[in-house]
Amino acid sequence: MYSVIAAGVVGSSFVEKLDLPNLVLSQRQSGAPGMLSYMERAMLAALTSKLYRGDGAIIDGGSFFGSSLVASASGLQSNPDFARMDFSGFPDARPLHGYELGFLPAPASDKIDKNRVFHGTPYVLGESFVPILEKNVDPYRDLISLHIGDLNEEVWEGAPIEIAFIDVCKTMRLNAHVSKQFYPSMIGGNSVLINQDFFFDRLPWIKVTMGYLRDYYRWEGQVFTSSIYTSIKDVPQEVADYDPFTQGSYEECLAYHDAVAFPGIERKYEYFLELSRGYLMALKDRKNDALEHLRAVADRYEDLLADEHTDRGNQFRMDRAVRQITNGNIFKVS
Numbered sequence: 001m002y003s004v005i006a007a008g009v010v011g012s013s014f015v016e017k018l019d020l021p022n023l024v025l026s027q028r029q030s031g032a033p034g035m036l037s038y039m040e041r042a043m044l045a046a047l048t049s050k051l052y053r054g055d056g057a058i059i060d061g062g063s064f065f066g067s068s069l070v071a072s073a074s075g076l077q078s079n080p081d082f083a084r085m086d087f088s089g090f091p092d093a094r095p096l097h098g099y100e101l102g103f104l105p106a107p108a109s110d111k112i113d114k115n116r117v118f119h120g121t122p123y124v125l126g127e128s129f130v131p132i133l134e135k136n137v138d139p140y141r142d143l144i145s146l147h148i149g150d151l152n153e154e155v156w157e158g159a160p161i162e163i164a165f166i167d168v169c170k171t172m173r174l175n176a177h178v179s180k181q182f183y184p185s186m187i188g189g190n191s192v193l194i195n196q197d198f199f200f201d202r203l204p205w206i207k208v209t210m211g212y213l214r215d216y217y218r219w220e221g222q223v224f225t226s227s228i229y230t231s232i233k234d235v236p237q238e239v240a241d242y243d244p245f246t247q248g249s250y251e252e253c254l255a256y257h258d259a260v261a262f263p264g265i266e267r268k269y270e271y272f273l274e275l276s277r278g279y280l281m282a283l284k285d286r287k288n289d290a291l292e293h294l295r296a297v298a299d300r301y302e303d304l305l306a307d308e309h310t311d312r313g314n315q316f317r318m319d320r321a322v323r324q325i326t327n328g329n330i331f332k333v334s
């Protein structure tokens with residue numbers, strides 16, 4: 001049974017237990033620079049303060065300025081069992097492991113200004129923002145190990161993982177690497193996986209992977225674009241080593257993409273999943289199928305497109321998908 005908990009928040013009794021609508025974040029949690037919404041910060045803080053047992057590490061894949069790390073670490077400190085937890089068996093004897101490349105790509109042309117401001121925090125494209133991240137997580141430095149660099153080069157040595165918050169599968173290569181490195185170490189039947197980029201129009205490989213892994217992870221709900229799962233059983237290494245997106249056939253990928261039902265999600269998110277399906281078709285070399293699919297989606301979701309008044313909203317996403325698939329210039333895929 002899934003119920004609507006708040007706008008954009010749907011879940012089973014597992015998500016209901018987090019009591020997100022009543023969770024009030026501290027100024028440090030809500031104000032930490034970063035990309036996460038209030039509710040997603042609340043989700044991480046609730047998981048680490050209410051449900052985390054200290055049996056495995058917590059992975060933060062894609063830390064940016066640190067809002068997700070701050071939410072998880074501060075939640076952990078308020079866990080009633082925190083003082084009794086022993087982290088000595090985890091890598092670097094720390095429970096939280098943040099993975100971050102450390103910079104956002106510089107623009108191709110010198111003529112474009114590289115100075116940016118993200119929600120009040122200035123940074124420079126192509127230059128390291130690690131000092132900003134380090135400053136934000138400094139109050140929790142005894143709990144957090146930062147792994148700065150390309151996650152594709154990182155190896156997880158097998159310590160158990162109790163929570164994985166994955167906000168880094170921006171490429172199919174990263175997606176396959178995350179599966180291989182982390183999922184076999186997740187505590188079978190007693191761990192939580194969150195894919196932050198799931199209810200999103202792009203990155204279809206994440207949906208394909210989670211459909212492929214449907215016997216291993218149970219869908220528990222949604223907080224905006226984040227998709228929440230609990231582990232059903234251990235993921236064998238050979239299962240995680242197979243990349244369904246690049247190794248599966250077109251038909252298999254479509255079947256995995258559509259394999260899991262998401263009862264209760266808003267129509268807008270169903271629409272995003274349909275756009276993701278279109279990208280999947282194009283990336284599997286079925287451009288004509290993809291464009292035909294998008295035409296049918298435009299008809300079916302005409303009401304959403306007509307209701308659209310925002311700059312990067314539903315109509316923008318449809319136009320972008322049609323344009324990029326037509327030109328063969330789909331978002332970075334390697």
Ligand SMILES: C[S@@+](CC[C@H](N)C(=O)[O-])C[C@H]1O[C@@H](n2cnc3c(N)ncnc32)[C@H](O)[C@@H]1O
Nearest residue numbers: 034035036062063064067068100101150151167
């Ligand atoms: C959506 S952001 C993460 C947001 C973050 N969780 C927060 O709370 O604000 C994704 C992050 O992944 C990082 N990233 C992208 N590719 C990476 C890679 N190959 N290795 C490590 N980090 C990477 C980006 O630099 C970016 O900061």
